[in-house]
Amino acid sequence: MKTMLKGIAASDGVACGRVYRLDEPDLHVSQQTITDLDYELNRFRQALEATVSEIETIKTRVNKNLGADRAQVFIAQMAMLKDRDLIGNIEHQMQDRHVNAEFAVSLVSATVEDELAALADNPYLQERLTNWRAVAKRLTAHLLGVTLPDLALVSEPVIVVTHDLIASEAVAANPQQVLGFITDAGGRTSHSSILARSLNIPAVVGTQAATHELTNGELVVVNGTQGNVMVGPTTEEVATARQTMAQRVKNQRKLEKLKHFETVSRDGVGVTLAANMGTVADLPRVVASGAEAIGLFRTEFLYLDAQHLPTEDEQFEIYRRVLEKMRPRPVVIRTLDVGGDKNLPYRTSQSEANPFMGARAIRQSLAHQQVFRSQLRALIRASAFGQLKIMFPMIATLDELRQAKAIYDDERAKLTAKRVPMGEIAVGMMVEVPAAALLADRFANEVDFMSIGTNDLIGYTLAADRTNQNVAYLYQPYHPAILRLIDRVISAGHAAGIPVAMCGEMAGDPIALPLLLGMGLDEFSMAPGTILKTRQLIRQLDAHELASLAETTVNSAGTSQEVITMVQAAVPNVLK
Ligand code: PEP
Ligand code: MG
Numbered sequence: 001m002k003t004m005l006k007g008i009a010a011s012d013g014v015a016c017g018r019v020y021r022l023d024e025p026d027l028h029v030s031q032q033t034i035t036d037l038d039y040e041l042n043r044f045r046q047a048l049e050a051t052v053s054e055i056e057t058i059k060t061r062v063n064k065n066l067g068a069d070r071a072q073v074f075i076a077q078m079a080m081l082k083d084r085d086l087i088g089n090i091e092h093q094m095q096d097r098h099v100n101a102e103f104a105v106s107l108v109s110a111t112v113e114d115e116l117a118a119l120a121d122n123p124y125l126q127e128r129l130t131n132w133r134a135v136a137k138r139l140t141a142h143l144l145g146v147t148l149p150d151l152a153l154v155s156e157p158v159i160v161v162t163h164d165l166i167a168s169e170a171v172a173a174n175p176q177q178v179l180g181f182i183t184d185a186g187g188r189t190s191h192s193s194i195l196a197r198s199l200n201i202p203a204v205v206g207t208q209a210a211t212h213e214l215t216n217g218e219l220v221v222v223n224g225t226q227g228n229v230m231v232g233p234t235t236e237e238v239a240t241a242r243q244t245m246a247q248r249v250k251n252q253r254k255l256e257k258l259k260h261f262e263t264v265s266r267d268g269v270g271v272t273l274a275a276n277m278g279t280v281a282d283l284p285r286v287v288a289s290g291a292e293a294i295g296l297f298r299t300e301f302l303y304l305d306a307q308h309l310p311t312e313d314e315q316f317e318i319y320r321r322v323l324e325k326m327r328p329r330p331v332v333i334r335t336l337d338v339g340g341d342k343n344l345p346y347r348t349s350q351s352e353a354n355p356f357m358g359a360r361a362i363r364q365s366l367a368h369q370q371v372f373r374s375q376l377r378a379l380i381r382a383s384a385f386g387q388l389k390i391m392f393p394m395i396a397t398l399d400e401l402r403q404a405k406a407i408y409d410d411e412r413a414k415l416t417a418k419r420v421p422m423g424e425i426a427v428g429m430m431v432e433v434p435a436a437a438l439l440a441d442r443f444a445n446e447v448d449f450m451s452i453g454t455n456d457l458i459g460y461t462l463a464a465d466r467t468n469q470n471v472a473y474l475y476q477p478y479h480p481a482i483l484r485l486i487d488r489v490i491s492a493g494h495a496a497g498i499p500v501a502m503c504g505e506m507a508g509d510p511i512a513l514p515l516l517l518g519m520g521l522d523e524f525s526m527a528p529g530t531i532l533k534t535r536q537l538i539r540q541l542d543a544h545e546l547a548s549l550a551e552t553t554v555n556s557a558g559t560s561q562e563v564i565t566m567v568q569a570a571v572p573n574v575l576k
Pocket of ligand 1: 296298337432452453454455456457503504505
């Protein structure tokens with residue numbers, strides 16, 4: 001190989017393929033005075049034609065690969081490029097001001113932004129604004145003679161390289177097209193990494209240098225298990241990588257026999273193994289995964305994958321589909337958790353210096369009650385079709401929990417008055433803010449279940465941003481402080497007689513598993529691809545023996561490394 005890039009192992013597996021750079025080129029435009037207006041108008045019209053034909057190609061491919069629903073947006077975008085008012089306006093700017101075409105596009109864009117941004121509550125206009133931004137960008141790229149990447153434009157599967165994959169891009173990725181991800185930035189629990197894991201796409205993030213080192217078309221081997229990338233591998237290295245990929249498929253097949261087995265430890269302690277789910281596209285994988293429940297449905301991905309805020313009815317249909325498909329198994333649906341590294345592309349939000357500690361999750365829901373109420377109504381209506389559990393994210397105070405529950409009760413009462421059919425619904429909360437973990441005994445009296453969100457709990461406890469590769473060394477799941485918080489939440493839940501789950505990535509971590517089982521965690525919710533491996537491990541472990549390991553570790557360990565050593569010494573045969 002030419003070189004090796006090191007990064008963070010974000011999604012297991014090995015993939016070999018050619019690089020496709022997804023980062024945007026510089027689209028900065030400057031004003032120029034035009035003397036030959038005909039030439040400039042002609043240049044503009046050619047760019048317009050090229051843009052229309054490119055969007056047409058994207059639309060056809062998206063239609064074929066992802067379905068007509070996903071292609072709709074491109075029809076709207078093409079209509080904009082044929083809108084005589086908009087296009088005529090750009091031409092007028094060029095004629096009246098004698099400015100270059102790209103600058104005229106930027107002038108019209110500024111006007112469109114001003115007009116539509118003022119009407120932020122109108123979903124139709126917000127969708128129009130999002131579409132206009134996409135169209136204007138593509139048109140500008142053609143005028144500047146640069147290429148705006150789009151996965152729909154590649155004709156064979158590729159390894160995507162980008163500075164930082166944003167959640168809305170990852171959510172739109174198609175595993176048939178994307179063999180692997182490599183990024184400069186991000187962490188193992190960035191939402192794009194979580195999505196890569198749920199799609200079973202190998203990923204290495206936080207390499208710091210991928211976009212400097214890698215060029216379009218270059219051959220690479222991504223090792224998402226070890227967290228490295230071979231650049232320019234030799235024929236033998238490619239062959240070895242292919243063997244590893246084949247072996248992985250074989251191992252996964254072997255695990256299939258555990259699909260219908262119970263999840264019980266060697267000494268007969270039963271726990272629930274549940275799947276985390278992002279988009280509805282995950283549903284077949286979840287159903288096939290051997291999961292006994294859905295422990296976390298991150299509904300924000302429905303919102304991220306759309307062009308506008310999904311309506312109550314659109315949501316109802318999706319929740320109903322998931323509940324029906326899983327029935328009689330329970331489904332935990334979490335209310336919207338936007339903010340942090342998940343911003344809705346079509347909703348103008350204030351930029352925050354510290355978004356993970358800003359207006360995120362339940363804070364946004366309580367501030368924008370219309371959106372929250374419509375989601376709750378969709379959920380309550382869908383509850384007639386399966387076993388629904390509603391969960392509120394990022395609760396930090398009892399006041400927040402009480403407010404959220406009061407709004408839920410209010411919507412439920414209104415639907416009851418209208419005789420809308422509904423089922424029994426459990427209402428719970430995520431414990432992912434240290435304040436809630438420390439006060440878990442008080443929270444436990446006011447909810448039907450708690451689910452520990454270690455992805456955020458670790459970040460907030462160690463003050464290490466989960467998406468920042470520079471502090472990835474501090475983002476330590478086995479830190480004794482984290483174990484103490486988890487232990488405390490489980491004990492508090494059990495003292496109040498409610499079940500405690502974990503839906504952060506730590507639930508599927510083999511080193512954490514013996515400790516969590518020993519602490520008495522009731523439900524482990526994880527990426528569908530990890531379920532059978534975890535079931536296999538649990539069936540080899542003795543929960544009673546592990547209770548004392550957990551107690552000793554929680555009470556005496558001082559560092560993450562001590563914890564790892566203690567676990568490995570206690571169950572050497574299981575964690576080979
Ligand atoms: C968590 O924080 O652990 C969690 C499950 O939620 P998310 O990863 O979506 O923030
Ligand atoms: Mg979280």
